[in-house]
Amino acid sequence: MHYKLTEEIINLSVSHYWESAKFEWNFEYAYQSEKPQTCLCGHFPIINICIIKNTKNQNDAEVGNCCVNKFLGIDDGNKIFLSINKIKNDFSKSISEEVVEYLKKKRIINETEYKFYLDIFRKRNLSYKQLEFKKKINQKFIDFTSSETNSHLNRINMVLKWAEENTWFDISFVNSLKENCSKKGKLSEKQSDALESIITKLKIK
Ligand SMILES: [Zn+2]
Known part of the structure; x- marks a missing residue:
């Protein structure tokens, strides 16, 4: 092996x-x-x-x-999988600080979300609102580390690579999908359909 x-x-x-x-x-x-x-x-x-x-x-x-x-x-993956397994069945639990840093680096969370998460590490009790906000960020993390998002990112990168040789193709829409994938942690169904129709119509492989 x-x-x-x-x-x-x-x-x-x-x-x-x-x-x-x-x-x-x-x-x-x-x-x-x-x-x-x-x-x-x-x-x-x-x-x-x-x-x-x-x-x-x-x-x-x-x-x-x-x-x-x-x-x-x-060993970067270890920390990510530890956090996935920790919160997978209970979104009220916390991801690790290293994973929070990772999500910021990947631009999955913004400055406000980043500061919020670091802040709640020191808090013992969260208000209802705070807990909901935390769960929302946890959901983003789970979405971002799903095989669905991995496959979307692969498809987006494939189109962008193809576009390097087909310079007539306007990449702004595909770039906006990539940006969106980062912000939300995943593509919506509509966006994923749009991406697939580009790939099919232009016969990108
Ligand atoms: Zn192996």
Whole structure:
């Protein structure tokens, strides 16, 4: 299993040697899949998945969180999955401070939401309104780390990549979808339909 993973990662890297290739990779995004998937190493089933990005050639790869940990020494996913599992069945619980920082960096939460969340870590009791606001932010986090949002982001990036070579295509709408995906943590059904119709009509692959 180990060899399959290193081979796949080396193929996507600039260096041909594992010892240097592994340092080309950074954590990008994590999501929890509803459907069990197969890791790059061949391991099945996995549901905690990380997207890692190569800093030298911009390639990305989807790898099981345990492999990212074990072989690449990237542990960012752990904190995210811990928080997902903690609040999944009870939105009144809190995500960790590191995850709050992550959501801010990804522009999923704005300055107000960020400050609010850091502030409530010190509070023992929340008012009804505060609790509702917290749950709303938790929901954004769960949406952002869903396989649905991962697939939407993949589709958006595919169109943007295609548009690099088809410069006549106006990317402002697709960029606005991406922006929206960030703000709300997901696309609405209407937006996702619009995205799919662009992909179908222009035969983007
Ligand atoms: Zn694996």
